Amino acid sequence: MLDDGRVYSLYSVAGNSSIIAGGVIGTVTSSNGTLSNGSGYDYNLEGQGVNSVTLSGTYAAKASATTSIQYSNGSKVTFTGKYDASYDTTPTQATVTGTFKGESVTTYGTDPSVTMTADANGAITGTGTGCSFTGSIKPHASGNVYDVTINFGTGACAYPNTSATGVAVTDGTAMRAELQTPSKAGVLFLGTKQ
Incomplete structure (x- = not known):
């Protein structure tokens, strides 16, 4: 919370x-x-x-x-x-700068081949199976979490031409992001920093 x-x-x-x-x-x-x-x-x-x-x-x-x-x-x-006392740790942009590979999960199924790259300013680019996306990831103002926005492209994206917002948490090199579209569809990303 x-x-x-x-x-x-x-x-x-x-x-x-x-x-x-x-x-x-x-x-x-x-x-x-x-x-x-x-x-x-x-x-x-x-x-x-x-x-x-x-x-x-x-x-x-x-x-x-x-x-x-x-x-x-x-x-x-x-x-x-x-x-979890780690929530009191101040999140840093450097923690989420780099490339994360893993899987995305929606109610339509799982894409096991997702790559997401965030630059030092928090700008995101990424691809999945037949899907590309952009977005941003930034430290939340309070608590050890990150605010995430993803803008899905066309093609085989589960939610084409749609945005999703939510949060990401990290644990070592692991990242978990939980997002929601304006129509309340859910997106989960499980990745590992490369």
Whole structure:
């Protein structure tokens, strides 16, 4: 959860934390230990598709948060997460300058051959299978994350002539970016710095 109330979360396959099963993108209001008025979308990669959700819960600042995700069919998932102190690290442009290779995932499937290059000013160029894109990546104003915008070209892009915005996080040479188009379609990028 970012300082502006945006929420980005990835979840894994049951019993195997190394395999990503989907992600949630949304917004929530935080005040005096309570999370409320939250809404967003769950992008499930195990065949459940895209589902609207509401978000609520409680938190202890820089300690933990318990969040409930309520689905339109009445089901609910609740989980508790601990605060990651690396969020307090100041992000640098140099960390994301270079070439990252990996895969992109959408509800249409996976492209295993994505290359994304960011220059020292944060300008992005990249290609996938039959798809090219441009964009930008910049350190977020608060917290160890990066603001990302991608502009997809024509051709075989999952969302041709469309932009997507979101955030990226890094862990060593690994990058994970979670993005959303204006029509609420989701895009996940998993890459490694070369």
